[in-house]
Amino acid sequence: MRQIVYKGIDSVLHLKKIIEEYSVETVFLITGKQSYVSCGAENKMNEILANFKIERFWDFSENPKIADFYRGLTKFKNSGAQVIIAIGGGSVLDMAKLIRRFSESNIEMLNIVTDATEALESKVPLIAIPTTAGSGSEATHFAVVYINNVKHSIAHKSMLPDIVVIDPQFALNLNSKMAAISGADAFCQAIESYWSVNATNESKQYARRAIKLIINNLPVFVQHPTIQSSLNMVEAAHLAGKAINISKTTAPHAISYPMTAYYGIPHGQAVSLTLVDFLLYNFFVTEHDNVDRRGIDYVKGTFNELLEILNVKDIFQAKFQIEHFFQSIGLVLDFSNSTISTVQDIESILTNISMERLANNPRIVSYDIVKKILLSKFVLKNEIENNRSNYLDCYKNLDS
Ligand SMILES: [Fe+2]
Incomplete structure (x- = not known):
């Protein structure tokens, strides 16, 4: 249409x-x-x-x-x-x-x-x-x-x-918190769209333009908004929307919905919480757990393209750059500002994940992996510090 x-x-x-x-x-x-x-x-x-x-x-x-x-x-x-x-x-x-x-x-x-x-x-x-x-x-x-x-x-x-x-x-009149949360949603949508199993050349083009516009404009738009940064951000959000209209979103969105519905975490904040985790997790996809019908080489190629778009030399630099980017716009990347505080809370999120969106993720996602990723968000509360090494391992080994 x-x-x-x-x-x-x-x-x-x-x-x-x-x-x-x-x-x-x-x-x-x-x-x-x-x-x-x-x-x-x-x-x-x-x-x-x-x-x-x-x-x-x-x-x-x-x-x-x-x-x-x-x-x-x-x-x-x-x-x-x-x-x-x-x-x-x-x-x-x-x-x-x-x-x-x-x-x-x-x-x-x-x-x-x-x-x-x-x-x-x-x-x-x-x-x-x-x-x-x-x-x-x-x-x-x-x-x-x-x-x-x-x-x-x-x-x-x-x-x-x-x-x-x-x-x-x-x-242009958004307060800085709303600007950050909304812009982060657009950013996650563009990134997720890029690696989605439904991505096409067309959706990737939209997503690529959106990612670049957001990286270059969101910090200014949050801190000292100008009409130009606002124009670039509304354009970027629209492009990210066009991208997911074709590809749909993936794991970070799938996991975010119960965090919003049950714990009141704003949507853009909720999706940002696990974006970097899935960037790493998906990057280490193997032939055995690849979901994309175009094959493992295609998916590996997609992640190399993503590194190029982000202008970084490897996946770890990508992780640090995105974390730094989110922090620069005032986002908190753990559960310290939320009412999610117990393992039971994590269990309740796990039972309410959107399976439909999870199926678009390029690498099989088990409940165990999601649980480890979510538990790691307690790290700054010192509650589950011991799980940190497990958590880093889980990106590489699906069965850990
Ligand atoms: Fe979204």
Whole structure:
């Protein structure tokens, strides 16, 4: 499905003309809560949409729950709106994609998980305007929803927004913590996309451009944001989104979802926690535990390309560079700032990992490996210091 993208400073001003072409009377506007005001979107949208009737949906949780979705869908159906505009972060855009996907469905009969591929296609246009530089949700055909704290990825080609407006003025107003967390998500998505078993030449090109843009712009964007660094970051997040739209994400994302659902660790922080671990783990893939159908030489080649993109001479330099990069934007790479504090917590994360995303990882991942990696995140708390040497060995030996 084709997507039209408007990009650049004040590209949001195209919006009025776009919706006029759809002969719209009522706009269904999906937004964040405070972020809608603080990023400057409210003022801008009030100006642009002054001549249209607006039905706004905004009171839903950051990691949308199924009940939020049903409320939103009911509100949309009652609104009689002819277009959906979503302006916000990944959760806002995901919510809009779900509402549009199921807008022709009978709410009473709807089962969001099983009906995803069968629901009638909606004719209501969807316009997505990301206000963070992170999820790249505007470029993907899937969305996350939590049902009883379990993450579900709902996918259908018609969930891809029809029109995207990438305007750097909104992300420019992010606070430094949000800028860091969102940017780290985009970085992890690009890296994971690169080594995913579903990666193609096209997705690798998007991911490569995203990685370079993020390395060169995220520290400035977090510490002293400029309109240029914001523009480069929203572009990078969009490219990373295009990359995972083809390749999907892998192990760090698979493991992150229970950390977010049960322990409240922000998504970008949760995925960053294990990225370097899987960089090393996947680098040491062998013929026996390789998952990629293109063979071990292809996967080894992919990792050599990745080292080249990161401009490092070996995998250990890559590890230190990425750790340093994350620390430079203020991310904490262990559990010291979280409520994950016991081995039982690790067990609970292990039982709720997304198997679907884990299957995209280029090297077989056992529960034992994930457990060792997660236990290592206690190291700075001195709780399981003795496991550290085991932990380093586990990259090389799947059965250790
Ligand atoms: Fe993500």
